[in-house]
Amino acid sequence: MTQSVPPQPADGNPYAQQPVDGNPYAQQQADGGNPFAQQPGAVPPAPVVAAPARNNIALGIIAAVVAALVTAGIYGGIVGATEYEIGYAAIGVGFLIGFAAGKLGGSNPVLPVVSAVLSLGAVYLGQLIGIAVILGDELDVSATSLFTEHLDVLTKGWSETADPMTFLFLAIGAFAAFSGAKKAAA
Incomplete structure (x- = not known):
């Protein structure tokens, strides 16, 4: 069996561009041999732009609620492990809630207020979780x-043991959430 060898170009390079004459698959390369260059007179395609995640109030509120639940659990674990309310942890709870809301929700003026309210709930919930952890250890119950x-x-135990420091931590968390939402949106 004999194989036919395609004709070699004059420069001896077998990978050189084949002639266009008679080849329906060959492209006319008007731009210096670049087959991917824009053809003359063609309209470039419109760029595909994804919708930004910022300035979406619903997404900001959802992110703040998720952050509130997660940070409440973490704060409750810290309170339960140390048996102390820690002000820095309340600041962290509030700031993370506000940051999540502001980063995804943008500069909507409702978000700092919603973040502050959610922070109050998250710090309160965290304190309840902390009390549950402490009592669970003492009573040998889950x-x-x-x-x-x-x-x-x-909740009755929380209200009986709440002192001015408890309410200060609630206020600090709310302030941190409000300012965190403002800073993240800027």
């Missing part, structure tokens, strides 16, 4: 069962 089955006892 903190989860205390929290789900005896929430009334936990």
